[in-house]
Amino acid sequence: MDYDIVTTQYASLAEEGGLRLQHGGTLPSCILAYETYGSLNDARDNAIILLHSFTSHQHAAGYHANATEAGWWHALIGPGKPLDTNRFFIICSNVLGGCHGSTGPSSINPETGKPYGSSFPSITMTDIVRAQKKLLDQLGIASLYAVIGGSMGGMQVLQWVTEYPLMIARAVAIATTARLSPMVIALNELAIKTIQADPQWCHGDYYGAAFPTHGFTAARVTGQAALVYAHQWGLSAQAAPARGFRFGFTEQVETASTATVDAGAPPFDANSYLVLLKAMNAYDIETGFATLAEAFQQISARFQVIAFSSDGMFPPEQSRELVDALQTSGHEVEYHEIQTPLGHDAFLITPEIINDELRHMLES
Numbered sequence: 279m280d281y282d283i284v285t286t287q288y289a290s291l292a293e294e295g296g297l298r299l300q301h302g303g304t305l306p307s308c309i310l311a312y313e314t315y316g317s318l319n320d321a322r323d324n325a326i327i328l329l330h331s332f333t334s335h336q337h338a339a340g341y342h343a344n345a346t347e348a349g350w351w352h353a354l355i356g357p358g359k360p361l362d363t364n365r366f367f368i369i370c371s372n373v374l375g376g377c378h379g380s381t382g383p384s385s386i387n388p389e390t391g392k393p394y395g396s397s398f399p400s401i402t403m404t405d406i407v408r409a410q411k412k413l414l415d416q417l418g419i420a421s422l423y424a425v426i427g428g429s430m431g432g433m434q435v436l437q438w439v440t441e442y443p444l445m446i447a448r449a450v451a452i453a454t455t456a457r458l459s460p461m462v463i464a465l466n467e468l469a470i471k472t473i474q475a476d477p478q479w480c481h482g483d484y485y486g487a488a489f490p491t492h493g494f495t496a497a498r499v500t501g502q503a504a505l506v507y508a509h510q511w512g513l514s515a516q517a518a519p520a521r522g523f524r525f526g527f528t529e530q531v532e533t534a535s536t537a538t539v540d541a542g543a544p545p546f547d548a549n550s551y552l553v554l555l556k557a558m559n560a561y562d563i564e565t566g567f568a569t570l571a572e573a574f575q576q577i578s579a580r581f582q583v584i585a586f587s588s589d590g591m592f593p594p595e596q597s598r599e600l601v602d603a604l605q606t607s608g609h610e611v612e613y614h615e616i617q618t619p620l621g622h623d624a625f626l627i628t629p630e631i632i633n634d635e636l637r638h639m640l641e642s
Contacts, residue, residue, distance in 0.1 A: 284340035284349070286311050286379055291412040300408075303399035306388050310413050311379025312336050312371035315355055316363035318419070325419045326361065326640075327410065328370040329427030329434040331626065332554060333546050335378035338370040353629040360636035366423060373434075374409040375401050375553040383549030384485065396482035401553060403561045407437045421445050424640060425579075428452035428625045429592070430554070436563045436600075439577045449579040450639055452625050452632065453589055455596040456570055456603075457562040462591060466555045469497035473548050482549050494548040570603035581611040582639045584625075584632055591622040612639070 289310050291297060296304030313336045318325060328338055328351070339355035341348055355361040361368055372380040375398075383398040390397075414422075425446055427435045432454020439449050458466070476493025478484055567573040581604050585597035594615050604611040614635050618624045624631055 282341060283343055284313055284315070284337070285342070286313055286336060288312075288379060289413050289416050291409055291416070297409070299399055300402045300404045301400055305381060305399065308374065308381045308409060309379070309385070310371045310374065310381075310409055311376075312369060312413060313338065313340075313349075314370075315339050315361075315368040316366050318367040318417075322419055323421055324365060324423050325367045325369060325414070325417075325421075326424045326426060327414070327422055327438070328355075328361070328368055329410075329425065329431035329438075330370060330373070331427075331429040331431050332558070333551070334431075334626075335376065336370045336372040336380075337378075338368070350626060351629050354633065354636065360633055360640060361426075362640075366640070369414070369417070371410055371413055373554070374406045375550055375557065377547035377550040382547065383482065383553060384547045393483075393485040395485055395549065398482075398549065398553060400556065402557055403433055403437045404441065406557065407434055407441055410434075410438075411442065422447065424448040424450060426450040426452075426636075427454070429454060429622065430558055432592075433558065433561055433563075439579050439581075440563060440573055443576040444578050446577075446579040448582070448639060449577075450582045450584065450636065451597075451600065452584045453586055453592050453597075453622055454600075455592045456564060456573075456600060458558060459596075463559050465500065466559050469500050470552055470555055472497045472500060473552060479548065482552075484548075490548050494546075494551065497548075497551065569606075570599065571606035574604050574607045574609060577607075577609060579609075580639075581609060582635065583611060583613050584635055585613075585615045586621065586624045587615060587617045588619055589622045589624070 289312065291308040291310060296306045297308040298304050330336070330338070330350070334350055337349045339349040339352045349355070353359070355363065355368060357364050372378040374380055375382045377384050383394045385394060386392065387394045387397065422445055425435050425438045432451040435449050435451045435454070436456065439446055473479055473490060473493040476490035478488045479490040479493055480487065484490055564570045564573050583597050583601050585594040587594060597613070601611055601613045616624070616631060618631060620627050
């Protein structure tokens, strides 16, 4: 039977003197909101950490009380499903810097009694993963059966296996990259500047006043339009006319991107949007190493890399770069390039598209 009702739990990760961050600064306290599915076995070796994408959250499966919408990977989590809750203990936390219960810019700063707002420190993918590791420490989990994530969650997978190389048995990186392309960084910077240009943003201290709705909406439309454009361009670049204004295509981008934003996910905080975009822009798993292969030298996990043929945001060649580096460093890796017209978000739009790949990886 599928999960019916699940509840979000909250873990306090405060260290003495606060949570220390990679590039300096501390958070006086730190909360991670998380959900779990299945049971931890006696050997405590069946845990899987599931890492969500950019604007998603900890609600990966089941239903919250009185809610009609299931978690974002409900199709893959539960008894008999690829993430089989009869076998595995699955943990999904809202990332540090998020806005769905974990400490982020909208959280109350205990030193001031007010939301952090503009005073929230810069965080990195390393900080995000180290906070998740502290959650596992609290849960008494010293090893992981698998780490799984797509998009920004896939970046966290890469950070997990390089930060804690001997802790993880299997790693699944979906529609992700070792670093953002200059095009994506530029689009992210455009979204950041769009939010900051909204007069109601108030330099990040808009809590208790008006939300920067216009800037945030425009930033979301920019991001969604980029996804739609990159996806459609990847499908039709060779067939596209060399010149001319393609009204039908332009109209499609406008309609699809605006509809996606209007339909929306749960409400998202503009400052969290900025903080996490900046963390993604700055991410490069190769930093500190001579090559990408060297970055993967110490890992012990079996790897699965999944890409989507029409992904124009993190195209398959970026996934193949990961595969080449893993193989060069002597690691076992399987690669799946799935043919789909759904683009970058295929693993969220129709999660079943990776059903067989996940099942094979987790059962083998």
